[in-house]
Amino acid sequence: MSSTPSGKIRLATVWLSGCSGCHMSFLDLDEQLLELNEHIQLVHGPLVDRKDFPPEVDVVLVEGAVNNEEQKEMAGILREQSRIVVALGDCAVTGNVPAMRNGLPVKNLLESVYPVEGGHEPPGLSSGSEVPRLLPAALPLHAVVPVDVFLPGCPPHARTIGSALKALLKGERVVLEQGMCRFG
Amino acid sequence: MAEVTLTIDNEKVSAREGQNLLQVIREQGIDLPTLCHLDGLSERGGCRLCVVEVEGSSRLAASCVTAVREDMRVTTASDRLLRYRRMLVELLFAERNHVCSVCVMNGNCELQSLATRFGVDHLRYEPLYPRLPTDASHEKYTIDHNRCVLCARCVRVCDEVEGVHTLDIMGRGVSSRIINDLNQPWRASRTCTACGKCVQVCPTGALYIKETLSAHVEKRPDLPRRIVDARKKRVWNS
Numbered sequence: 053m054s055s056t057p058s059g060k061i062r063l064a065t066v067w068l069s070g071c072s073g074c075h076m077s078f079l080d081l082d083e084q085l086l087e088l089n090e091h092i093q094l095v096h097g098p099l100v101d102r103k104d105f106p107p108e109v110d111v112v113l114v115e116g117a118v119n120n121e122e123q124k125e126m127a128g129i130l131r132e133q134s135r136i137v138v139a140l141g142d143c144a145v146t147g148n149v150p151a152m153r154n155g156l157p158v159k160n161l162l163e164s165v166y167p168v169e170g171g172h173e174p175p176g177l178s179s180g181s182e183v184p185r186l187l188p189a190a191l192p193l194h195a196v197v198p199v200d201v202f203l204p205g206c207p208p209h210a211r212t213i214g215s216a217l218k219a220l221l222k223g224e225r226v227v228l229e230q231g232m233c234r235f236g
Numbered sequence: 237m238a239e240v241t242l243t244i245d246n247e248k249v250s251a252r253e254g255q256n257l258l259q260v261i262r263e264q265g266i267d268l269p270t271l272c273h274l275d276g277l278s279e280r281g282g283c284r285l286c287v288v289e290v291e292g293s294s295r296l297a298a299s300c301v302t303a304v305r306e307d308m309r310v311t312t313a314s315d316r317l318l319r320y321r322r323m324l325v326e327l328l329f330a331e332r333n334h335v336c337s338v339c340v341m342n343g344n345c346e347l348q349s350l351a352t353r354f355g356v357d358h359l360r361y362e363p364l365y366p367r368l369p370t371d372a373s374h375e376k377y378t379i380d381h382n383r384c385v386l387c388a389r390c391v392r393v394c395d396e397v398e399g400v401h402t403l404d405i406m407g408r409g410v411s412s413r414i415i416n417d418l419n420q421p422w423r424a425s426r427t428c429t430a431c432g433k434c435v436q437v438c439p440t441g442a443l444y445i446k447e448t449l450s451a452h453v454e455k456r457p458d459l460p461r462r463i464v465d466a467r468k469k470r471v472w473n474s
Contacts, residue, residue, distance in 0.1 A: 145357070147363065148335060149337060206336065235336040236345075
């Protein structure tokens, strides 16, 4: 697998509704990041100064649940423009903590977060406000777009992320060792 | 007691009449997964994880509630069985809110380790996300229905070992719920002895001692067996 002129894999990361812990775990690859850097080009993510999601991404690591309209749109874009979509961590895999609000009325949630006066509706309740509309429920990524690889864990261990990336770089199927496939 | 001879995974095995299949399978050193079974308690056949194939029957049999028979031919692991067991674990996760990352039993939970064992890396079924209460009214213990798998180990240990039958199950199917007495807050129970056996046998974070921290919980699912055996041997009779 190589799609850049330099023969490097185009890797993107995306941060949806999550705590950034999965990105931290990615950084916990420490010196292995230097090794990875030989083979990948990081083209998008919280660690890259680029706003739009670029085309022709080889692998995208997605942290977080799909919680609002903007994230749902982003999920569609990243799926469209990436060959391999990886659900990174429990929020992307199961909904996890963000999904604990599922079943609670969205209006009550928003009103308790954004104090509004005089019968105005809270931001995020309907489309068109500055705050993206909150979906009725926080969803795992695969409930919105097809996902190719699941890396559970809260966060997934750096070793897990490392071994998955290594397999993907070689063009192999990701098969997690038993201890690596764990919720929580 | 009469001996019976049967075949388990192509090995001839002898067992005593009246034993259940699960006992005999485990005596062979086969690590058949279970969740509702607990040594020392009666069998329930609820979780279905211990299902096996019995030749001549198209239905799978829960080995914990299937008696051994002469000439029985049993298979404990096949693609079909593994597929069903994995499906069962996924359905248990989908039925309630098992948020491992914020659960007191994270790292010590039997449901979590079953998911790891079967390589469950995501749920193929849409989670129900039910709104369920947590009863923290008791002085020492909490019951969080979000994490309950309805294995009824707590119900059985309360009835069969402690002998008070404070706990039971109300409702049917996915609406089933563990209750105290006639669905009273735990604090209001007049039968509960606060012995805590229910907490010790709970495989998940549904029952826990108050103010325990995540990853510091160590339960004692071996308690019923030890107590039942000790009573049989009359070790506490002077």
